[in-house]
Amino acid sequence: VLPEQGDYAAGMVFFSADPEVKEGCRKIFVSKAEEFGIKILGWRTVPTNNGTLGETAKLAEPDIEQVFMEKPPSYDSEKFELE
Numbered sequence: 025v026l027p028e029q030g031d032y033a034a035g036m037v038f039f040s041a042d043p044e045v046k047e048g049c050r051k052i053f054v055s056k057a058e059e060f061g062i063k064i065l066g067w068r069t070v071p072t073n074n075g076t077l078g079e080t081a082k083l084a085e086p087d088i089e090q091v092f093m094e095k096p097p098s099y100d101s102e103k104f105e106l107e
Contacts, residue, residue, distance in 0.1 A: 031095045032065065033104065038086040046087060053091070060107055061096040068092070 026032050037053065039046040054064055070088040077085065095104040 026065070026092065027094055030101050033093050033095070035091045035093065036070070037089050037091055039089060041085060041087050057093060061098065062107065063094040063096070065092040065094055 037049075039049055050067075057064055068090040070090055072085075072088060074082055074085055095101070099107070
């Protein structure tokens with residue numbers, strides 16, 4: 025369940041397809057969010073269709089996820105949008 029409209033945000037994150045690099049980047053993202061007092065509500069894998077990509081493009085294809093974050097009580101909507 026999401027908070028009230030305006031009290032959460034969604035972001036697109038382009039991760040490396042390498043599982044170790046991806047998890048390292050996710051940990052950094054979560055750590056930085058915590059430094060700002062932003063709670064991560066969850067992650068969602070974005071469905072993609074790489075059927076028309078060539079082999080070279082597929083080698084560089086990122087894992088794309090959405091992240092959902094809750095606005096800290098101390099933030100107004102404008103500050104949250106800027107962070």
